[in-house]
Amino acid sequence: xxxxxxxxxxxxxxxxxxxxxxxxxxxxxxxxxxxxxxxxxxxxxxxxxxxxxxxxxxxxxxxxxxxxxxxxxxxxxxxxxxxxxxxxxxxxxxxxxxxxxxxxxxxxxxxxxxxxxxxxxxxxxxxxxxxxxxxxxxxxxxxxxxxxxxxxxxxxxxxxxxxxxxxxxxxxxxxxxxxxxxxxxxxxxxxxxxxxxxxxxxxxxxxxxxxxxxxxxxxxxxxxxxxxxxxxxxxx
Amino acid sequence: xxxxxxxxxxxxxxxxxxxxxxxxxxxxxxxxxxxxxxxxxxxxxxxxxxxxxxxxxxxxxx
Numbered sequence: 001x002x003x004x005x006x007x008x009x010x011x012x013x014x015x016x017x018x019x020x021x022x023x024x025x026x027x028x029x030x031x032x033x034x035x036x037x038x039x040x041x042x043x044x045x046x047x048x049x050x051x052x053x054x055x056x057x058x059x060x061x062x063x064x065x066x067x068x069x070x071x072x073x074x075x076x077x078x079x080x081x082x083x084x085x086x087x088x089x090x091x092x093x094x095x096x097x098x099x100x101x102x103x104x105x106x107x108x109x110x111x112x113x114x115x116x117x118x119x120x121x122x123x124x125x126x127x128x129x130x131x132x133x134x135x136x137x138x139x140x141x142x143x144x145x146x147x148x149x150x151x152x153x154x155x156x157x158x159x160x161x162x163x164x165x166x167x168x169x170x171x172x173x174x175x176x177x178x179x180x181x182x183x184x185x186x187x188x189x190x191x192x193x194x195x196x197x198x199x200x201x202x203x204x205x206x207x208x209x210x211x212x213x214x215x216x217x218x219x220x221x222x223x224x225x226x227x228x229x230x231x232x233x234x235x236x
Numbered sequence: 237x238x239x240x241x242x243x244x245x246x247x248x249x250x251x252x253x254x255x256x257x258x259x260x261x262x263x264x265x266x267x268x269x270x271x272x273x274x275x276x277x278x279x280x281x282x283x284x285x286x287x288x289x290x291x292x293x294x295x296x297x298x
Contacts, residue, residue, distance in 0.1 A: 035289075035292050035293050038286045038288065038289035038293070039281075039282075039286050039289065040280070040281035040282070040284055040286055041278075041282055043281075092270065092273070096277055096278050096281065099278050100281070
């Protein structure tokens with residue numbers, strides 16, 4: 001037995017072994033996907049991630065340059081607009097992704113945690129965006145924050161989450177909430193990798209009934225990502 | 237004239253938002269347009285064929 005196969009007593013070794021067992025490299029970074037993924041409805045998850053990357057990149061530039069730059073220079077306006085419209089696109093494609101996954105009951109086949117992390121991402125992304133509106137440092141931000149202040153006071157959280165406190169809102173917007181969104185997205189993607197992309201209903205029904213497979217799901221399981229219900233058929 | 241002024245000449249934003257009201261439901265026209273576009277994109281994503289999908293399925297069967 002080699003040294004790498006010896007059971008380890010250290011916590012780092014146990015974490016490594018658990019991680020590799022849960023997500024072996026061929027699942028973590030697959031080079032094939034099931035054939036049913038060749039549909040436009042499956043592109044909105046990665047479109048959401050692409051939008052998030054643009055949001056974070058443009059947000060980093062805005063944070064580096066500051067409010068005077070994003071309000072009073074042409075390039076600042078440009079990156080301010082990139083940041084805003086990337087957020088609009090993020091929510092647009094995330095909602096279409098949500099609808100697609102809802103109507104295909106994407107929590108099937110042991111994917112409950114995939115669905116729940118996705119729902120929580122949506123819920124956390126909303127205040128992430130709203131704290132951006134009140135962090136603009138302009139009259140628009142003042143108007144939104146004073147209107148929101150009344151609402152939040154009325155439900156009793158106004159002292160803890162004070163939308164007229166720029167420092168607090170800016171910290172939420174550029175650090176706390178984005179870190180939560182990114183962490184949740186990483187967990188969401190890793191869970192998708194572990195369980196595979198949810199298959200269409202008809203494919204699962206055929207498997208349950210033991211009927212012969214069609215060309216779309218006739219590939220051997222060794223050739224496809226994952227070992228769960230989402231593993232039939234493959235495309236490179 | 238800068239681009240912002242040009243856009244302002246096309247879209248007059250110097251007024252309260254237009255809203256759509258139906259019983260207790262009140263939505264700005266901008267939000268209604270965004271929701272309509274999301275529904276349109278959702279339907280198109282289902283009905284439009286994905287490039288190369290048929291070839292991949294036939295390849296998987298061989």
